[in-house]
Amino acid sequence: MLRQGGSAMDAALATLLALNVVEPQSSGIGGGGFLVFDDGKGKVTSFDGRETAPMAADPDWFNMNGQYLSHRQAVPGGLSVGVPGNVAMMALAHGKYGKLPWSALFQPAIRLAQEGFEVTPRLHDYLERYRIDDSLPQETRELQYISKGGPVLSPQSRALYYEPGGEPAHVGATIRNPALASFLESLASEGTQAFYGGANAEAIASTVSGAPSNPAPMAEADLAAYRAKERAPVCSSYRVYRICGMGPPSSGATTVIGILGLLGRFDLHALGKDDPVSWHLIAEAERLTYADRARYLADADYVDVPVAGLIAPDYLAARSQLIARDKSVADAEPGMPAGALVAQADTVTPDIPSTSHFVAVDRHGAVVTLTSTIEGPFGSGLMVNGYFLNNELTDFSLMPEEDGKPVANRVEAGKRPLSSMSPTLVYGPDGRLRLAIGAAGGKTIPSQVAKAIIGVLDWGLTAQDAIALPLIYAPGGDTVIVEKGSRLETMIPALQALGHAKVIAYQLPLKANAIEVVDRVLVGAADPRSEGQAVSE
Template sequence: MSLPRFLQPAPLVALLLASGCVPPPTAAISPANPTPAVAAAEGVPLDSPGLVSAADPRAAEAGAQMLRLGGSATDAAIATMLALTVVEPQSSGIGGGGFLVLGDAAGGVETIDGRETAPKAATPQWFYVDGKALAYGDAIPGGRSVGVPGNLRLAAMAHNGKGRLAWRTLFQPAIRLAREGFAITPRLRTILAAASRTGALDPDARALYYGSDGQPLPVGTQVRNPALAATLEMIAARGADSFYSGDNATLVASKVGTAPRNPAPMTTSDLADYKAVRRPAVCGMYRAYRICGMGPPSSGATTVFAILKQLERFDLKALGPQNPVSWHLIAESQRLAYADRDQYLADGDFVAVPVAGLTDPAYLASRSALISESTSLGLVQPGTPPGARLAFARAEPQEEHGTTHFVTVDRWGNAASYTSTIEGPFGSGLMVGGYYLNNELTDFNIVPDKDGKPTANRVEGGKRPRSSMSPTLVYGPDGKLRLAVGAAGGVTIPAQVAKAIIGVLDWNLSARDAIALPVIFAPGGDAIFVEKGTTLEAMIPALQQLGHAQVLARSPSFKANAIERVGDRWRGAADPRSEGAAIAP
């Protein structure tokens, strides 16, 4: 049996499977702490300046510098996002968008939606040429996949409410990295090598990252990106509005409209009119813990919570992580949660998403009742949660391989869980001002209808595509933050996050060990996927005996980060599959 379409890798993806006081504007950015990773691993006191965990240690250090200056978790998160624009250009940055979940010491949670939007000219047939839908891989390169970037509007909104340092101070580590140079890492070079075979990268990017022989520069090569440094300096001095107007907006619209592949009509008005949006947090109780995340257009909170809540009646602690039955149950719960995700989740400004119904304990108990410890459900159908009124068709999800996640905590007990993305590796392949433009619009359903019915996640002008990003905060029975966590890896993100939460809450693992657990993924159909080279691959025969007809091992493409509270200390965690690190000021 063939793989589901969204797990049939595009050529590039296939290769990638084998990131108090406000000081004056001139405040000095101190040098890196010589032993930050050691301190983060051992834990830091709750009243220390804080902690940062990110997919690249240089970006985590940028956030730690803000904490060192007396900044908030929000300040640290923004500085981390900006630094990742420089050192992890393949995954995220100011040319993309994200979701930010903020928690305070009293348990208050707010969320900000910085997801990209489709240009106003977009229609449900946006990805059609001569009456035929483009193949997913063909839709990615060039202008048609680019959404209006949201990260800087998100950052400005968050900073206005929660920032303690001057806006321009947050940019200084990223500017220095871009101006003075950063070393190419093994992960970046691997992705550059894969991208070179697609011909999708912009000539400006090729000049940065490739030699005269057309090959990626060697690992360790210092790359300087003066164009990006100049862009960041402009935004630092003039504010986020300068990104969405003037020369930068003109350059973005022109680049999208004149792209050599898939040019598309994006206007300067599309950029000027973009707004980040405060959304209600989606929270629910799993055992004695409150789980909070990002609502639509993210599918993260509803899907993560459904996976967990449907497992609540099972004694996962007694079963343990070495028991195939545990992973069977997790896979079954994923099947049910992803079926509902694919049916109902989309931009809530365009579609009446039944969030309350999808997280209703009684509804999820009825879905849980379908799960058996001894045999698989096989194919599953979406349920009918309370409040579901729209007769949309269910559409297959599509998988992305970009994205990054980072978490920060500060001395006041505030936390930020931020997932940022340009979607696929190097996004659309288009570069403006030293940064890449996203390909987020391919997160819409390319084919807008199925079985004669519209899909909820079809393209529409001004709409935000559904996302799998799942920035999450977990509060303990005492009402205090227990865990801040999130992941990268496209449609696998909710599965990764739910698995990490189970590892911490049910199996009493550290956040580091919970993230390191192998990943099982059951998005739909009758196939499930286990991480190659792990204990789960050895469990394939046992899973087959439990009724899973098709269990396939796949190479890992996962990347998670977390911070947890253990007693009177914060402890950081980064995925061992990645180049990530937790850094203490």
């Protein structure tokens, strides 16, 4: 796209489409996303393509026969599918900041779908994880999928990605997706109407409402009513830097800024990356910030979210006093930021990561940081026209209240579920872009982004080395998770001595990438744990 004279927006949107083909388990037009954009001339904005609940939805959406479903029960089939938002977000963002024709964005993805792509180790691993014997009865297959914590893959998708005998396509095998290629051609020539109206809208509605597992009411009118939204970014300061990210229904900006703001009074530079105290402090900041996230964050079009209060320097400075260098706060409680509603309960959602993130910059200095997802691996398992439908509605709290108090992130008609996606821009004291970053990995995303920002700004690392740093993750309760096999695992005794009673080493699903600006030179960075790459034109 850049070689053809396109903008950063063109390049980012074309990448989103191409990833639909080659990374079908993680993202695509059947899902949603967020992007933060700097036009290179001083304007920063953001676009919200988060999925919405159908208009038939209500707070008891996941209540079946008087009992609320577990997350594993809710994922497969129609009940978890939200109205996809990526195509509408693409059209809105391209209409304002694209240079190339709309149809040009689709050509790389169409070629990949027609000519085929090679199965990567990551895709193969996911296919292996969700392999089920097709000879088993439907009920037995559903139970096996539920036990794996994933979707029931549709016959259409199994025919595409599995051998006739049920074996997953091997690493290096060529996959062609003619149904997706044909539909992308229609989207390229007809625009968003080809997605939100006509045969595709009818197919989505009928697939969701007629799903073998958890059929749910979705109408063509739900798709016709979908609108992407341009929103003001959420920005604040960290030391001498300015951080801008995605506001509600994403928790990205408030969580990243919250973690960093709580750490502002500590000299992380002097402590360094090899001191267990640094990682202890980061864990404490995460624990407090994730407690606020669980209590207050949701779709701000439906709930009063105290965004300004959560990132206010005075609030973060006061809350930071709960953090000590030599002991742990253990089980953190939410704070009381300005504008907060007292009569709310916490949202509880599991951590099932499968997301794509990328950054694009053009020669004019415009930058896009974009995160897209279908939620869990292969989303709901349902497929329409060669793409998977999301399971984003399981990002809502499945239970609408706790102890008689409403949960902010409960299901409501037309509402957008809370997200962890954290596309982020960092500016230096001169006002110039210093770092564009984001990540995939469920609720670890804000922690990954905050950790990398600390690595660059406090520890003087390159973006590549900062992303490669191990992760410490403390999303709530008394548990701290450190990346298995990393040097943080050797720090477990030191962390326990600092009061972290329950420290677990776990193979976290990490996948961040970034572009940093060093002496006005763009430098890409891709997570060594993932298959991503940094490329230039």
